[in-house]
Amino acid sequence: MQEMDYLNEAQNGIKFRKLYGGIKDVLVPKMYTEYSTSKVLVMEWVEGQKLNEVNDLYLVEVGVYCSFNQLLEYGFYHADPHPGNFLRTYDGQLAYLDFGMMGDFRPELRDGFMEACLHLVNRDFKALAKDFVTLGLLPPTAEKSAVTKALTDVFQDAISRGVRNISFGDLLGDLGKTMYRFKFRIPPYFSLVIRSLAVLEGIAIGISPNYKVLGSTYPWIARKILTDSSPQLKSSLQNLLYEEGVFRIDRLESLLSESLRTETALVQKPVVGTESNIAMKQMLAFTFTEQGSFVREILLREFAKGLDAYGLATLDSFTFSGSGPSSSLTEEDMTNLRTFYRLISLFSGMQKAKSVSTQVKAVSKYGEALTPLDEASLVMYQLPSAQEMLPILSILPELPQESQQRLLQLPGDLVGRLVTRAFARTIRRIFL
Structure with missing residues (x-):
């Protein structure tokens, strides 16, 4: 039987402590390499109880949270997470033990x-089918x-119940039953990842039967996707938000709201204020930071398109008000106007206060499709009033200085984009 090299384990522990020891309420024992050998490991003494023997959902x-940091932030993860390797210390911290088996999750994975x-x-x-090939769960030859x-x-039924109700264990079981005919397999690296998450979900379920790992961590994943500098993730986000060239604001709304969700104190410290004001402040603070630059660029583009459509609709309301149903608004303009309504409502905290269909054409009370001009008038009528927008102004001074400085640049950016759109439209009308 080959003996373990405890010097290697000590180095693993040192690296693990450096990467994750700063996470709130995580304790990684100190390694004493000067006293250790390949056969003897000397480390900090930690006292506590096994995590699965105490009722502490917070530490789970x-x-x-620490596991997802290991997997998705740095890729260096604890690959032997059985309950005996998690201790609840007597001062309420989560201690990690045993660094003999570690894994590396490559950036592309x-x-x-x-x-x-x-x-x-x-x-x-x-x-998702392509993702399964990328992750090695399916062979490239799979149809x-x-x-x-x-x-x-x-997945359809599980997803319809909402991300917070998705059971990691159940999904894996369903996959195994259904996907075997496509030569579905779990690569060695992924089996360790699954084990890590399954152990924690199992401990959590013992405390709270309805606990779901994915539901708890998706806010962190959503924020990571929105802010990560990886070209691969940016491309994936771009493709998700623009389906066949059409901006899917519902998907951006979902990602933003999930990324700001405060399920645990690890994600967000509690703040005081009304729910809508908190949401507005968090959303604006995120959008106008360096981390939010990719999302901010998308929002600026869509705001400019919406303002342009709003201007055209306003002009049409005067030009065609007394001369029948004619309008110069195209279907693209109407889509941009509906998106503009959703964006304004989203950032004014009123996304649930009023309703206007952005997925299907509006219909009149007689069941007939509204003309573009009538629908544009309806959308503009439902835009928040100046008084309803006041809460945004009240929270601007509370934003971080970095966000305030970027907000000051917003009018100039929008004007530049509007001028560009107007110029391009004029050229098209002249030459096409």
């Missing part, structure tokens, strides 16, 4: 895992259309 969530979560939650099963249908059958 600390462990889940990290990105692929996050993409799979993103596509799963947004029911993009065609993209994509058949796989897409099978994944739809497996």
Whole structure:
């Protein structure tokens, strides 16, 4: 039997402590390499109880949060997470033990895992089928259309109940039953990842039967996807938000709201204020930071398109008000106007206060389709009033200085984009 090299384990512990020892309420014992040998490991003494023997859901969530940091932030993860390797210290911290078995999650696999979560939650099963190939769960020869249908059958019901109700263990079980005919397999690296998450979910379920790992950590995944600098993730986010060239604001709304969700103190410290004001402040603070630059660029583009459509609709309301149903508004303009309404409502905290259909054409009370001009008038009528927008102004001084400075640049950016759109439209009308 080959003996373990405890010097190697000590180095693993040192690296693990450096990467994750700073997470709130995580304790990684100090290694004393000067006293250790290949056969003897000397480390800090830690006292406590096994995590599965105490009723502490908060520390389970600390462990889940730390696990996702291991997997998706740095890729260096604890690959032997059985209950005996988690201790609840007597001062309420989560202590990690035993660093003999560690794993490395390569960057492309990290990105692929996050993409799979993103596509799963947004029911993009065609993209999910490609993710399974990237992750090595399916061979490249798997027939994509058949796989897409099978994944739809497996996940559709689970996803319809909402991300917070998705059971990690149940999904894996359903996959195994359904996907075997496509030569579905779990690579060695992924089995360790699954084991890590399954152990924590199992401990959590013992405390709270309805606990779901994915539901607890998806806010962190959503924020990571929105802010990560990886070209692969940016491309995936771009493709998700623009389906056949049409901006899917519902998907951006979902990602933003999930990324700001405060399920645990690890994600967000409690703040005081009304729910809508808190949401507005968090959303604006995120959007106008360096981390939010990719999302901010998308929002600026869509705001400019919406303002342009709003200007055209306003002009049409005067030009055609007395001369019948004619309008110069195109279907693209109407889509941009509906999106503009959703964006204004989102950032004014009124997304639930009023309703206007952005998915289907509006119809009149007689069941007839409204003209573009009538629908434009309806959308503009339902835009928040100046008084309803006042809460935004009241929270601007509370934003971080960095966000305030970027907000000051917003009018100039929008004007530049509007001028560009107006110029391009004029050229098209002259020459086309």
